[in-house]
Amino acid sequence: MSFLSSFCSCESVGSLNVTLAAYSSAVATFYEGRGGGCGFGNQNDIAQPPFSSKIAAGNRALFKQGKGCGNCYAVLCSANVYGACSGSPVTITITDECPNACNNDPVHFDFSSTAFGYLAKAGQADVLRKLGRINVYYQRVPCNYGNQKIAFKVDPGSNRYYLSAAIEYVNGDGDVASAEIQPAGSRQWFPMQQVFGATYKYNIPTGTNGPFSIRLTQAESRRSLVAPNAIPANWKPGSRYISSVNF
Template structure:
């Protein structure tokens, strides 16, 4: 099942999570053409317990499944039946980006991990501070947002290298991905991605 109006991490919802090819059925507004969307978060419990799959989608994603001129009708349809399959994420050569959360400060760093190619499913993120030789695990806040706190009462030291482990076990390291002098709300592009 799919429900309209779920939260979107940024304007077009692209680039943050696992990729699925979906199409809706059972509504005259459905085009029947598959579209690729990015799923950022799961729905563990509550309304999702009764269904094998439940996606809350942005209005943009809903509209993409509609016949021409019927996007608004599909967005207001509520719950729809869909067919879906997991597909590799392909961002046409885009490298992994790290958007620093607006609430980050010298003692707390949270980043939105964007444009992860391949399976797109980030299972683990670690960070290495400047002057360190070891990785510190980040905690998943929600969706594709990962965070770390200073454990010793001292400010975190940039630049930060980021190590990403995908759900399939592939490891990728973005060296000095978040520079010294980083800013809350800023986005930093790495030079790496899976499959590129």
Template sequence: MNNHREGAFLPPLLGELNYSDWKIRMKMFIKSIDEWAWRAIVIGWTPPTSMNESHEIIQTPKEKWSDEEVRIADYNSKATNAILSCIDEDQFKLISMCKSSKEAWDVLQEAYEGTTQINECKQTVAETVATVGQTVQRDLRYDNLHSIHDKRSTPLNLAGDDGDSENNSDDDVSTLEEIKQCYEKMYEKFLQVCESNKFLEKEKLVLIEENKVLKVQISTLEQNVISASRETDSLKAKFAQTQDDISKFNTGRVPVNVGTVTNECPGTCNNEAFHFDLSGIAFGALANPGQADPMRKLGQFGCRVQCTYSNIGIQFKIDIGSNANYLAFAIEFVNGDGDIGAAAISSSNSNGWLSMKQSWGATWSVGIPEGVSGPYSVKVTTIESQKTAIANNVIPANWSKGQNYRSNVNV
């Protein structure tokens, strides 16, 4: 029956011998609080997570939880509180490190119902006790039948011989002594079984503590693996970028931005920190034939060399951090001034063009709305010339990280 503790009807406190009854009562008690509180024990609960700006999975701050996430967390808290209200301090120590009601429930269940190995040991002990009981009962029945047979085979003493009466009394005393010995043997077996149970209980608690330590170690290893995986991805991205830069140098396709080319004032000309300081002859060689002196007399003047990639379309290299909800790529081999002022993408199931933002250098990125997928078309507009090029369906639906996709258009 339920105990009336502190003004509320609660299941009885969990004890050494009442777990089976306690488990049933606790289940109904938690269901009476809320059906979803019991579901928190059945399916478990973990804190909500989200992705930060570095695309890492982190626990969502509580102030940013949605109403649904707060509701589910509340069910877990109700179930946990119900369990805590029906255990003592020793049992609380077993579940004090648990992060959810399901984890606490499983620890108590393992502690009192045991693992498969412990249950098998208990079953063996029970079978041993049953075997001993059957043996004792069989011996008692044999002794009783033997005693009755002896009495029947003894002639009746019609004369009331006192000696025969004494013999009957001795037989009765002998039978009671044998019964006493049998019960003593049963009691010894019972004590042995009790000692075995105590040993198993101690072993069980040791296993539970080892299990907790292993869980912590596994969690630490998993975090280390995740951290190492992220570091590996970052190094792979840097390696791929370095390889790409090397290939550009090897093929002469890397653009060079020179601050100043001069034949005078080395180190400080025009406040430029870096420049090419040429001799007068070398500087004059830059001019058309017969125009070396006039060029030297021009003084300081600015010029910009346009990029020209003959028969090469604009290329899009997918960033290593891209995923189904986030797409980033570097825009390469743009003719003319080469500086991108705007970029956008679209697909057959997007609502027009999705504007991108410049992440760094030539890399542009955009968040992909739910339901939008490739293939993607890309629109590129330069800053100075304001020229626009549209590469239709240049990025396929099954795009891959680090892959290059070249178009057949340029500005």
């Protein structure tokens, strides 16, 4: 996967001697993290593993009209510029959109307060937060949630004729370029439509039943995988179902 940018610098960013050969520059601020723009849930949801609040909202360059939901980035700030910075990269996931003023910058990360603190040296998180807005360096990296499998969080507004679900914890590219659904007893795959962010829907024809298998395709690598019987026949609105697969 070609996640690396073309920006090149050999500047050291602190005692860890991390060079910036693969990094591009951006701006970072912070807020109370949430996943609304992608459908990943509220602040409590995002605080749980595997996100563990290591998340950020992105401006249009990162959010990509929702197609950037789930992308992972390694981000750091320079101890040579801000004394509180560790110079160590922190890997975050895009879970929301930062609109309006964030688009005054070419690339803008709006971190959760927790993630912003991870950019700092030990004991210096509040010092860094008091700056409010800092310059950072970033690069796209593969997502790696360890043994976590892809989850499908069914929207509370779903019903027996309408199934909508957010697709979470995707390894590799992290994003979803397309989603398809296969009902029980069918050999045909039906396209799901993006509602917003990483949330996709399927209008369920009368007489169509689960369990439903889901086929996902990623944007950059174009890899696909099938989550068999990912959503059970007795699925319920508002429930989260953990599949048996990940990229």
